[in-house]
Amino acid sequence: MIYDLLSSFGDMLSPTPFLFILLGTLSGIVIGAIPGLNGAMLVTLSLPLTYGWDPLNAIGLLVGQYVGSISGGLVSATLLNIPGSPSSMMTTLDAAPMAKKGNPERALQLGIIASFVGGTVSWLALVFLSPPLAKIALSFGPHEYFALVLVALMLISSLSEGSMAKALMSACLGMLVAFPGLDTITAQPRLTFGFPQMLAGFDLLAVLLGIFAVTQLLTDAGNSMASAERIRLSGKMYFVALSDLSKQAFNMVRSSLIGTWIGILPGIGGSVGSIVSYVTAKNMSKTPEKFGTGCDEGVVASEAANNATVGGALIPMITMGIPGSIIDVILIAALTLHNIRPGPLLFQNEPHIVYGFMSTMMIANILMLFIMIFGIRLLAKLIDVPTKFLVPILLLLCVVGAFAVNNRVFDIWVMLGFGLVGLLFRSWSIPVAPFVIGFILTPIAETNFRTALILSDNNLWDFFARPITAMFLVLSAVMLLIPLFKRRRPAITTRNEH
Amino acid sequence: MLRTTLAAMAAATMLFSAPIGALAESYPDKPIKVIVPNGAGGSTDITSRLVAKEFSEKLGQNLAIVNMGGGGTAIGAMEAAKSAPDGYTLLSTHEAFLTSSALGVNTLGPKSVKPIAQVAKEVIVLTVPKGSEITSLAEFYEAAMEGHSDANLNLGVSPGAANHFFFLNVLSPIDHDVTFIPTGGGAKTLKALLGGTIDAGVFAVSESIQAIRSGDIVPIALFDKNRHADLPDTRTASEQGHDVNVGLHYVWYAPAETPDERVAKLASVLTEVISDEAFRNTLVERSITPELITGSDLTAALDARFTETKALAEKYVVGN
Numbered sequence: 001m002i003y004d005l006l007s008s009f010g011d012m013l014s015p016t017p018f019l020f021i022l023l024g025t026l027s028g029i030v031i032g033a034i035p036g037l038n039g040a041m042l043v044t045l046s047l048p049l050t051y052g053w054d055p056l057n058a059i060g061l062l063v064g065q066y067v068g069s070i071s072g073g074l075v076s077a078t079l080l081n082i083p084g085s086p087s088s089m090m091t092t093l094d095a096a097p098m099a100k101k102g103n104p105e106r107a108l109q110l111g112i113i114a115s116f117v118g119g120t121v122s123w124l125a126l127v128f129l130s131p132p133l134a135k136i137a138l139s140f141g142p143h144e145y146f147a148l149v150l151v152a153l154m155l156i157s158s159l160s161e162g163s164m165a166k167a168l169m170s171a172c173l174g175m176l177v178a179f180p181g182l183d184t185i186t187a188q189p190r191l192t193f194g195f196p197q198m199l200a201g202f203d204l205l206a207v208l209l210g211i212f213a214v215t216q217l218l219t220d221a222g223n224s225m226a227s228a229e230r231i232r233l234s235g236k237m238y239f240v241a242l243s244d245l246s247k248q249a250f251n252m253v254r255s256s257l258i259g260t261w262i263g264i265l266p267g268i269g270g271s272v273g274s275i276v277s278y279v280t281a282k283n284m285s286k287t288p289e290k291f292g293t294g295c296d297e298g299v300v301a302s303e304a305a306n307n308a309t310v311g312g313a314l315i316p317m318i319t320m321g322i323p324g325s326i327i328d329v330i331l332i333a334a335l336t337l338h339n340i341r342p343g344p345l346l347f348q349n350e351p352h353i354v355y356g357f358m359s360t361m362m363i364a365n366i367l368m369l370f371i372m373i374f375g376i377r378l379l380a381k382l383i384d385v386p387t388k389f390l391v392p393i394l395l396l397l398c399v400v401g402a403f404a405v406n407n408r409v410f411d412i413w414v415m416l417g418f419g420l421v422g423l424l425f426r427s428w429s430i431p432v433a434p435f436v437i438g439f440i441l442t443p444i445a446e447t448n449f450r451t452a453l454i455l456s457d458n459n460l461w462d463f464f465a466r467p468i469t470a471m472f473l474v475l476s477a478v479m480l481l482i483p484l485f486k487r488r489r490p491a492i493t494t495r496n497e498h
Numbered sequence: 499m500l501r502t503t504l505a506a507m508a509a510a511t512m513l514f515s516a517p518i519g520a521l522a523e524s525y526p527d528k529p530i531k532v533i534v535p536n537g538a539g540g541s542t543d544i545t546s547r548l549v550a551k552e553f554s555e556k557l558g559q560n561l562a563i564v565n566m567g568g569g570g571t572a573i574g575a576m577e578a579a580k581s582a583p584d585g586y587t588l589l590s591t592h593e594a595f596l597t598s599s600a601l602g603v604n605t606l607g608p609k610s611v612k613p614i615a616q617v618a619k620e621v622i623v624l625t626v627p628k629g630s631e632i633t634s635l636a637e638f639y640e641a642a643m644e645g646h647s648d649a650n651l652n653l654g655v656s657p658g659a660a661n662h663f664f665f666l667n668v669l670s671p672i673d674h675d676v677t678f679i680p681t682g683g684g685a686k687t688l689k690a691l692l693g694g695t696i697d698a699g700v701f702a703v704s705e706s707i708q709a710i711r712s713g714d715i716v717p718i719a720l721f722d723k724n725r726h727a728d729l730p731d732t733r734t735a736s737e738q739g740h741d742v743n744v745g746l747h748y749v750w751y752a753p754a755e756t757p758d759e760r761v762a763k764l765a766s767v768l769t770e771v772i773s774d775e776a777f778r779n780t781l782v783e784r785s786i787t788p789e790l791i792t793g794s795d796l797t798a799a800l801d802a803r804f805t806e807t808k809a810l811a812e813k814y815v816v817g818n
Contacts, residue, residue, distance in 0.1 A: 181569070339537070
């Protein structure tokens with residue numbers, strides 16, 4: 001395994017793949033730093049470009065963007081007090097006050113270093129947890145897969161921000177949208193309303209582009225960025241004292257572990273990871289009253305955790321084909337485009353892809369550290385980019401992207417339609433993450449459920465006769481019922497992820 | 499009606515403008531679009547692209563592969579059938595086109611297109627997991643036969659797709675009682691076979707050769723006239739006394755009304771492509787068997803395959 005990993009590092013460091021990782025990381029940081037544009041949107045938009053590339057180059061670009069965009073959000077969170085990407089929400093609480101007090105460089109550097117540590121810790125988890133997990137997942141049959149997907153759907157609904165009822169509704173709508181197309185068992189058209197174009201159902205990429213990119217762009221076009229107070233970096237060089245960093249060592253590792261764990265949980269990523277880690281850091285701190293006024297601990301907790309979710313989230317994706325975060329949904333779409341199916345067999349059939357993910361993530365993590373430490377003065381200028389000029393160009397790219405996959409105009413309409421759906425979701429503050437996860441997991445759940453029934457001669461009790469399946473089912477029931485007994489939502493409620 | 503009028507007008511224009519020979523010479527004078535009704539990266543796509551590359555060199559005109567997946571090839575195949583029949587839109591597909599037509603998902607059916615040439619085929623192999631009690635086709639039939647003693651055999655298929663019909667075809671000599679498990683296409687069915695969810699699967703040699711070589715799955719019977727170069731020890735079905743002949747055939751089509759001389763031109767160039775020794779080797783390296791069939795032989799073969807598929811669909815699939 002170590003040998004495979006090392007040789008993968010060798011491959012990914014050769015000029016072409018390395019260039020793609022560099023490009024990905026750089027574009028991720030830039031987009032992450034511009035308020036209003038986020039990583040999910042960037043990765044979705046870039047996906048159609050990778051069509052026809054070598055899969056490893058595509059992975060290099062997209063994973064680079066994933067890592068970069070999670071990190072880049074720090075810049076506007078610090079200097080504008082606006083999270084550049086949703087996962088930097090908690091960073092604003094302490095980084096912005098610290099910057100206001102005249103220490104923007106310190107806030108940024110702490111954030112960057114914490115991001116790097118978070119990425120590294122979760123990378124270790126990815127490397128060492130994935131192979132045994134894939135082995136376990138290989139023994140999963142349809143019963144187990146169905147139950148696992150159910151857990152994932154419950155998890156995303158109960159943990160996403162806002163009311164659980166809205167989240168569940170969003171998940172159900174996502175599931176509904178997944179139904180049209182050819183029935184997986186009878187191969188007959190289903191809910192196509194007689195339109196031949198509907199035989200393929202709604203294209204994954206068209207839906208993703210619509211709900212992430214188009215919705216975001218239309219919202220940006222409608223808003224003129226409020227003239228927020230911009231904090232400028234002074235010209236002088238500044239480096240955080242090593243002793244300050246070592247004081248944060250324990251916090252960094254703890255936050256990274258929390259982030260990794262949250263990342264592994266299916267469907268939820270950066271923003272939840274940083275919330276949980278921030279709250280934990282505050283509760284365990286000797287000086288909790290300093291949180292929110294610009295303390296080191298707050299910045300470190302949030303930034304270490306959100307970067308740590310990246311590696312964590314890749315674990316269920318690589319080993320089981322179940323997305324650990326929203327961007328993973330898009331990565332799965334990318335792999336499918338290259339005819340690679342993430343899942344337990346990936347380790348056996350295409351180990352170079354698995355190790356490609358691992359080495360890319362580490363390379364991107366290191367690149368991120370260097371680009372952000374040394375390029376921070378340039379990155380700080382990005383907060384002035386007027387989003388409105390970018391909107392028409394990006395919208396055009398959306399249209400091209402939606403068309404390119406299947407060469408169907410129908411997909412463009414689907415994309416625009418879901419762009420409007422996304423706007424409705426926003427105006428009713430329904431979280432979009434459960435919708436997307438429901439949409440991508442439903443075909444997996446349905447096929448496995450029906451396959452399981454065929455295997456069990458239509459005996460539903462068979463689900464409970466299998467220990468792993470029964471455990472998952474009980475777990476999902478518990479998650480559904482907990483909110484009924486617990487009246488109060490977590491103390492920190494935040495706005496919707498997208 | 500409109501189409502006949504247009505055709506008549508076109509014919510009239512031809513009469514007055516140029517002799518037929520000169521017109522045939524000028525075709526093709528612009529790039530040709532080839533619709534592959536599957537997503538990019540799959541076996542149909544890769545094979546089509548391999549052929550297209552060689553084809554365009556020999557034809558002296560570019561071929562643009564357009565992937566239009568979904569609906570079990572129905573969307574792309576119907577799009578091709580409805581395109582202008584001028585020889586500038588072609589379709590490259592395989593058995594899935596026949597099965598989706600037999601199931602009525604493709605509502606236009608095989609009559610909507612005209613075959614140009616069959617370029618290659620994937621030989622199909624019946625496999626079981628290692629350690630299975632089934633070691634021959636006879637034992638497979640015994641376990642699948644109605645009134646068998648043990649539990650039903652679980653066979654992994656993608657319902658309504660080619661591998662489902664391969665099994666139905668293989669099982670047609672007997673009255674079978676088996677359970678079809680909807681595991682999906684080749685890669686997913688392979689996973690189910692390795693994970694122990696199913697008892698047997700049919701695969702193209704190209705998609706299963708790796709797992710066979712590693713010993714994880716065991717080939718029981720090969721459905722072809724001759725043995726396969728990559729599986730020299732696997733006996734064919736006819737060697738085992740059963741004359742079952744199934745395969746995945748890559749066929750190029752044009753819309754039904756495409757002029758015969760244009761189809762003939764394309765067929766002759768495709769013949770050149772497939773006769774090229776270097777190109778044959780490219781296919782063989784991928785465990786794909788180059789096999790050229792054109793003209794009335796091809797029409798007859800496709801008609802027979804479709805009749806058979808339709809009969810199986812009506813007997814076992816539709817309404818079940």
